[in-house]
Amino acid sequence: MGSPRVLPADGDLGEASAVLRTGGLVAFPTETVYGLGANALDARAAARIFEAKQRPSFDPLITHLADAADLEPLVGPVSPAVAALAARFWPGPLTLIVDRPAEIPPIVTSGLDSMAVRVPDHEHARRLIAAAGVPVAAPSANRFGQLSPTRAEHVVRGLGAAVDMVLDGGPTRCGIESTIVDARGDHPVVLRLGALPVEELEKVTGPVTVRPGSSGQPVAPGTLAAHYAPRTPLRLVSGAGPVGAGRGYLAFRDRPAGDWAAVEVLSASGDLTEAAARLFDALHRLDAARVTEIVAEPVPDTGVGRAVNDRLRRAAATWDPAAHEQQV
Numbered sequence: 284m285g286s287p288r289v290l291p292a293d294g295d296l297g298e299a300s301a302v303l304r305t306g307g308l309v310a311f312p313t314e315t316v317y318g319l320g321a322n323a324l325d326a327r328a329a330a331r332i333f334e335a336k337q338r339p340s341f342d343p344l345i346t347h348l349a350d351a352a353d354l355e356p357l358v359g360p361v362s363p364a365v366a367a368l369a370a371r372f373w374p375g376p377l378t379l380i381v382d383r384p385a386e387i388p389p390i391v392t393s394g395l396d397s398m399a400v401r402v403p404d405h406e407h408a409r410r411l412i413a414a415a416g417v418p419v420a421a422p423s424a425n426r427f428g429q430l431s432p433t434r435a436e437h438v439v440r441g442l443g444a445a446v447d448m449v450l451d452g453g454p455t456r457c458g459i460e461s462t463i464v465d466a467r468g469d470h471p472v473v474l475r476l477g478a479l480p481v482e483e484l485e486k487v488t489g490p491v492t493v494r495p496g497s498s499g500q501p502v503a504p505g506t507l508a509a510h511y512a513p514r515t516p517l518r519l520v521s522g523a524g525p526v527g528a529g530r531g532y533l534a535f536r537d538r539p540a541g542d543w544a545a546v547e548v549l550s551a552s553g554d555l556t557e558a559a560a561r562l563f564d565a566l567h568r569l570d571a572a573r574v575t576e577i578v579a580e581p582v583p584d585t586g587v588g589r590a591v592n593d594r595l596r597r598a599a600a601t602w603d604p605a606a607h608e609q610q611v
């Protein structure tokens with residue numbers, strides 16, 4: 284598969300920004316997960332993202348900006364709710380839907396008139412985008428449908444030489460993707476649960492509707508029933524489930540009884556933020572442990588726990604026809 288060049292994210296970003304400007308792909312850390320970046324003004328560079336990820340062309344990308352002040356110069360005036368959310372939560376794990384400006388080629392948004400945009404809360408991601416001097420389209424840096432990368436090693440293992448350069452910034456802080464909100468109309472709609480809890484959004488906007496998976500066209504990757512999937516079949520249980528040799532267990536806070544081949548505890552202190560930060564890393568490790576099945580328990584369904592449970596349900600839906608029907 285070959286290997287990409289790996290450079291430290293906290294070093295000089297001149298070369299990385301030049302790769303972006305000349306149409307290449309640079310994977311970089313954000314506070315959520317690693318992104319696979321390309322110049323969002325360059326249709327051919329964006330096309331390379333879809334190729335590298337083996338991502339269906341109907342699945343639009345998120346455009347990343349270095350600073351909230353860069354939004355209106357790019358997209359023009361936004362709705363008061365979008366402006367308020369950007370002012371409160373950027374830089375941060377919130378993606379907002381705006382109208383696609385003419386400078387952004389349609390391939391970036393899969394032909395939609397709307398565009399997803401965010402300012403990541405990561406010093407080196409923002410330095411990279413600023414140095415490139417262009418908006419950066421970046422999906423999570425994994426092959427389509429697979430586990431999101433929270434470490435540079437995950438990117439290298441998953442994408443190999445399909446990416447030109449990887450910036451290593453260590454493990455990401457939030458560990459799950461941004462929350463996606465469409466606040467263009469009168470009533471904000473959450474299109475993807477993510478690292479910014481719904482409760483926090485509602486402090487700014489009042490009640491929101493949570494409707495992941497029903498954004499119509501686009502069929503959002505993170506909103507497909509089967510997504511975020513380890514290679515190993517994953518079963519979501521509450522209460523008693525299958526026990527056994529050969530299986531791995533993903534626990535929220537307490538180690539399970541029984542004879543498991545591998546166990547990952549997301550947060551021994553029961554902290555949901557820590558659990559979210561460790562989720563994909565734990566799944567990557569259970570996958571690598573070559574267990575026959577991963578048995579996972581849901582976490583408390585509050586705050587960022589809702590986004591964790593959302594990821595677990597979708598990972599389980601890959602192989603469980605019942606869960607699949609439930610989610611579609």
Ligand code: TXA
Nearest residue numbers: 315317318343344397398399422423460461503504505
């Ligand atoms: O935290 C994140 O958001 C990470 C980091 C790298 O920023 N990025 C990320 O990108 O998760 P990706 O491509 O894995 O997920 C982007 C999601 C998809 O569900 C996509 O369908 C949705 O954003 N999306 C993009 N443009 C959209 C649009 N115009 N309307 C509705 N959903 C959109």
Ligand code: MG
Nearest residue numbers: 422423504505
């Ligand atoms: Mg993704």
